[in-house]
Amino acid sequence: MMPGRRWLVKLLVQAGRRLIVPRATGRVVVLCYHSIHPTKIFSSATPALLSQHLRWLKDQCELIPFGRIMEAARSSDGSRPRVAITFDDGYADNYEWAFPLLQEYAVPATFFLTSGLLANDPAVVARCARLRCAPPEAVRALEWSHVREMWKAGMEVGAHTHSHPNLARLNPAAIRKELQHSKSLIEDQLGAAVPLMAYPFGKPHRHFTAATMQLAAEAGYACAAAATFRGVQPSHSPFAVPRFFVPRDSVRTLAEKIAGAWDVVGLWQEHTLGGFA
Numbered sequence: 309m310m311p312g313r314r315w316l317v318k319l320l321v322q323a324g325r326r327l328i329v330p331r332a333t334g335r336v337v338v339l340c341y342h343s344i345h346p347t348k349i350f351s352s353a354t355p356a357l358l359s360q361h362l363r364w365l366k367d368q369c370e371l372i373p374f375g376r377i378m379e380a381a382r383s384s385d386g387s388r389p390r391v392a393i394t395f396d397d398g399y400a401d402n403y404e405w406a407f408p409l410l411q412e413y414a415v416p417a418t419f420f421l422t423s424g425l426l427a428n429d430p431a432v433v434a435r436c437a438r439l440r441c442a443p444p445e446a447v448r449a450l451e452w453s454h455v456r457e458m459w460k461a462g463m464e465v466g467a468h469t470h471s472h473p474n475l476a477r478l479n480p481a482a483i484r485k486e487l488q489h490s491k492s493l494i495e496d497q498l499g500a501a502v503p504l505m506a507y508p509f510g511k512p513h514r515h516f517t518a519a520t521m522q523l524a525a526e527a528g529y530a531c532a533a534a535a536t537f538r539g540v541q542p543s544h545s546p547f548a549v550p551r552f553f554v555p556r557d558s559v560r561t562l563a564e565k566i567a568g569a570w571d572v573v574g575l576w577q578e579h580t581l582g583g584f585a
Contacts, residue, residue, distance in 0.1 A: 335389040336381045336540040337566050338374060338533065338551040340506075343399045344406040350440045352554050355405045362413040364559050365391055369566065373464050374418035375504055377549060378531065381540040389566050393417040394533060394551065396468055396506055397436065398426050399447060403454040411461065418464035420506035420533065423490040424471045425449040432471045439472065452497045459498055466504030467491050467529075475507060475516050483520060487527040503530040510535025512548060521547035537565070538574025550574055 341352040353361065365371060372380055374392040393410075395402050398421035410417050424432030426449045436447040459465050467490040469475070475483050487505070494502045505524060509515040512534060524532050524547055536550040544550065552565045564570055 333389065334387065335566060335568060336377060336391075337389060338377055338392045338394060338540060338549060339562075339565075340510075340533070340535060340551040340553050341393070341395045341406070342397055343401050344395075345399075345401045346405075348401070348442070348446060350442060350446075351401070351556075353556055355409065357556065358406060359409055359413075360559055361554070361557075361562055362409055362415055364562065365393075365566075366413050366415060368563070371415050373416045374466070374533065374549075375464055375531065377540055378542075378544075378546045381544065382542045391566060394420060394506065396420045397422050397447075397472070398450045398455075398468065400450050400454070401448075403450055403458065407454075407458055407461075407463070410463070416462060416464070418466055418504060419450075419455070419458065420466045420468035420504070421450070421455065421490070421494055422468045422470070422472045422508075423493040426452060426455070427493065429471070436472060455494075455497060459500075464504060465494060465498060465502065466506060466533075467494055467502055468506050469508055472508045474509060474514075475520050476514060480519065480523060483523050484527065487524055487529070491527060491529070501528075503528070504532075505529045506533035506551075507535075510551070512536065516548075521545065536574045538571040539568060 343351040344353055344355060344358050345351040346354050369389045369391045372390050372392055374394055377392050380390045393415065395406060395417060398419065402419060422436065425436050433444050433447065437444045440447055455465060469486040470490040471486065473486060475486065491502050507516040530546065531549060532547045533551050534548045535553060537552050538550045540550055552570065
């Protein structure tokens, strides 16, 4: 995030804390992690921090799969917040560090895979390393055997395109290829349908458009994750489900996102970027 944008987000959150009375009851929220690692600079959390998050979430929230998130939003009953945990990209450290913790706490999660990274496509590996400002070994991907093990253990698996492009910059044919190729590769490995996906980068209009959403539906997906920072509402499109990034958040910051203090950031994102209802 650029320094100016980071400063504005900080101001918006401060305003949200003052002007909004955060109430977690009845909230429906999706969290987005990426790498989980003790030392990687670009990791979303260390294993120790993820453990703190999971302990707090398990105690304070009802944890549900991403595939049930719209159903949860449409049947909100004022109970404990319902939260889905997702991981983007498909790094090997998700299996090495995150998966054992998810099993320890008996928490479901969804893994959105960049299929070209898992296929060890040199161009995709180089692109992912460049995006993370890291050497190729730092973006080492999950093995397909690990994906199958996690899936059989009850984790959801979705697609994150094949090469992690900005879909808003591609023509329709290229978008279809990204959406369909990743879906078919993952389905071949699992031997099961893959109805879930997440847009790379995830900001509406900047990274995906209404046309992208339509192409995702045509490709056979039923639900797609974005990256606008707010809770999920019944009126939201299942092809633009908002999620909060979790960049090494403290438990306090995580709790604020669950309770709604950060939703003002999502409202600003949707206003300035032209978000989708």
